Every structure is written in structure tokens, then in C-alpha cells.
Amino acid sequence: MDRIDPLPGARVLLGVCGGIAAYKMASLTSALVQRGAIVDVIMTSEAEHFVGSLTFSSLTARPVYASLWDAPERIPHIRLVREAQVVLVAPATANIIAKLTHGIADDLLTTAILAARVPVLVAPAMNSAMYDNPATQANLATLRGRGYHFVDPERGFLAERESGVGRLASEERLIDAIVRTLKRRQSLAGKRVAITAGPTREAFDPIRFVSNASTGSTGIELAREASLRGADVTLLLGPTLLEPPSGVRVVRFTSAQELYEAALREAVGSDITIATAAVADWRPADRAESKLKKTDEDLTVQMVRNPDVLAALGERKGSTFLVGFAAETDEHEAHAREKLARKHLDAIVVNDVRDEHGFGTGVNTLTLLWGEDERNPLGTAAKSQLAVRLWDAIEDLMQCS
Ligand SMILES: Cc1cc2nc3c(=O)[nH]c(=O)nc-3n(C[C@H](O)[C@H](O)[C@H](O)COP(=O)(O)O)c2cc1C
Numbered sequence: 001m002d003r004i005d006p007l008p009g010a011r012v013l014l015g016v017c018g019g020i021a022a023y024k025m026a027s028l029t030s031a032l033v034q035r036g037a038i039v040d041v042i043m044t045s046e047a048e049h050f051v052g053s054l055t056f057s058s059l060t061a062r063p064v065y066a067s068l069w070d071a072p073e074r075i076p077h078i079r080l081v082r083e084a085q086v087v088l089v090a091p092a093t094a095n096i097i098a099k100l101t102h103g104i105a106d107d108l109l110t111t112a113i114l115a116a117r118v119p120v121l122v123a124p125a126m127n128s129a130m131y132d133n134p135a136t137q138a139n140l141a142t143l144r145g146r147g148y149h150f151v152d153p154e155r156g157f158l159a160e161r162e163s164g165v166g167r168l169a170s171e172e173r174l175i176d177a178i179v180r181t182l183k184r185r186q187s188l189a190g191k192r193v194a195i196t197a198g199p200t201r202e203a204f205d206p207i208r209f210v211s212n213a214s215t216g217s218t219g220i221e222l223a224r225e226a227s228l229r230g231a232d233v234t235l236l237l238g239p240t241l242l243e244p245p246s247g248v249r250v251v252r253f254t255s256a257q258e259l260y261e262a263a264l265r266e267a268v269g270s271d272i273t274i275a276t277a278a279v280a281d282w283r284p285a286d287r288a289e290s291k292l293k294k295t296d297e298d299l300t301v302q303m304v305r306n307p308d309v310l311a312a313l314g315e316r317k318g319s320t321f322l323v324g325f326a327a328e329t330d331e332h333e334a335h336a337r338e339k340l341a342r343k344h345l346d347a348i349v350v351n352d353v354r355d356e357h358g359f360g361t362g363v364n365t366l367t368l369l370w371g372e373d374e375r376n377p378l379g380t381a382a383k384s385q386l387a388v389r390l391w392d393a394i395e396d397l398m399q400c401s
Pocket of ligand 1: 016017018019020021044045046047091092093094095096125126127130
């Protein structure tokens, strides 16, 4: 082993399920112990068909837990997750993924995970048909939305002598996920973070409005990541069907005016504010009391200027580290740099919304700009990955400033 990330004293709770890849967890456990981690293992009763608990208890020099009822103390599921800094479920079967989705707690592992307040990493491993099954995919999406972290399976040789997606992530990737989760765990502890996210709706009658294609997912991922790093997060969230992350205080808004008022109340005085919301620049001058009746005439809606939320936060910046977002379709960096200076921002993220990236997709392309001409291209990636990269970059900038 050349490049070893040491994990001295790190408390890892490993949940082993009844999948064929369970045997690989013996090697993973040994690698974690060699790095100095203290590993507690919970096995499902199905996992015991695949690998013996003696293997894990020998490697960890600790008892292995399999049942709610035979542990030495009375409430093992709570103690085990309270002592852990991170939980890894590997191999995660289709069955445990379904159980976690529905909050089922019918054995020690599911009960412990339901009580977890620490990051839970899930590493699925199963036949590709099980993995691709819409039920499994829907469950994975639900868990992702609730803040579970995934170490996605790889494409390769499966136990059924088929090839496809469903092979457990390599030991290196599993360890890397644990190391990265532990490293970033407390980097924002004690910081008050405010994030605005989502579209606004500017109504011109009780059921019709002008809006935009933002779903709020970028802000939601940033809020999730900040919370994972220990920040006290307030998410100002516009109308979206996406679920906000757990562990985050959510303040809902509908119109730009509502966001303006909420932002002055919640974001001013915070340590860090990131404004990702796609705020309408104009709103209809009038809002009819009842639904406008259809006529043969064209309809002209007079639009008036909305307050500029980001500029208002810039004017009241104080010691807040203020980051704006600029969704641009052309002359990206020039427009963004102009905004950066005019609105007194510490940094601005340029978001290219020209083609399929940006609004309403899982993928984005971001560049962070600051100072006179400093730039950090964060690349094209899933929004959850970009949230990690953006927070790393913001933390670096804050240390330098
Ligand atoms: C030989 C064998 C291999 C299996 N491999 C897997 C697997 O890799 N992934 C999976 O999701 N289920 C697999 N299963 C099915 C699970 O063992 C079964 O769904 C079980 O209920 C899972 O229980 P648990 O999630 O509580 O551990 C396998 C079953 C057998 C008999």
C-alpha cells in the first residue's frame, strides 16, 4: 500500500448485507483497521449466509452485532450509531435500499441507520437487472434526496457470469469515500450559512404566473453539503417539487418580493451566503383578484421591476462572505465580473445555461470568479459533486481572505 490516508481513531460503523460481495468486506475491514480506524460491524442475518461473523470479530478485535436482541447492552442500535462518525452500508442489497426508503426498522442494521445523525454512505451491489429495476432506481433517488450518500456500483463481471452495472465499488473507492466524508465533516462547524434556491413565481391572477426553469437543485445540493460539513444552514427555497435536505432549516418563498424580505431577515449577518435562486427581474404590475376570463383579445401584461435581492445583500454585507450565481447564455465571464464588482460580492459562480446543462438537469458546468481576474473552473459534473468542489473552493478562498 503506497499512498495510505491514515484514519487514526476514526469510528466507522460497517453494515454488511446479504449480497455475494459480502466477502469483500473482510478485506475492506482489514484495510480500515490497518489505517487506524475503529470498526464496528453489524451484519444482517442474510449476510451471515455469505461470510462468518468470526472473520469480522477477528479483524476488528471487537464484537460483531447481528441482532437487536443478543447484544450485551439493551439498546445497541443507538449506541453504535452515536459512537460512529460515518456509517458505510456495503454491499447494500436491493432489499436494504427498499427498507431504508420506507423507514423500515426490523433488524439491528435498519434500526441503527434510522437513528443515524452522521453521514450514511450506501454502496449498492446487485445484479444489473435488480439495479436497473424502476423500483430500485426510485428508491435510490428518494434516498439521495434525503441526504444518503452513494458510492455507485461499477460496470463489470457479476457473480451470475453476466457483465453489467451492479458490481460493488472497489475497495479504494469505498475507503476514499470514507476518508473524504470524515475530512469534510466539521470544516464548517459553527458557521451560519444562508442559501437561496429555486425559481420565483410572479402572479398576474390567482392561478397564472411568470416563472423560469430553475428547480433549485444546485442550492439544495449546496445546502446538503454545507450541513454535512457541520454548518448551521438556512435554505430559502422557492416553489419546487424537489425535497430539501434533512437537517437544514427551510424558509419557503414564492415571489421575488417574498424572497427579498426573507433574505434581509435570514441572510444578513450570516457567515456565508450563497445566492443561487433564479429571481425574476420583473413582476406583473397588477395581480387580478379572480381568474382573468378568456376573451378573443390579446392580453398585455405590464411588468415592473422587482427588488434586486443580491444587490440588497451586497449593500448590507458586513463580514458575510457573499457568493452570487450568474446564469448566463453569452459573454459569461464579462457579465459575471461586472456583477461581482457592482453588487459587492466576494465571489461569483458562472453557470452556463446555453444548452442542455444548467436549469432542470442533474449536470452543470461552473466557474468560480473572484478578485480582479482570478478564476477556478469547477468543471462539468453532477450537481452534488459540484457542490463538494464549490464548498472546497469557498473554504480555500475564505482562509486566504
Ligand atoms: C447466492 C445469493 C446471492 C445474492 N446476492 C445478492 C446481491 O448481490 N445483491 C442483492 O441485492 N441481493 C442479493 N441476494 C438476495 C438477498 O440475499 C436477499 O434479498 C436478502 O433478503 C437480503 O437481505 P438483507 O438485505 O437483510 O441482507 C442474493 C441471494 C443469494 C441466494
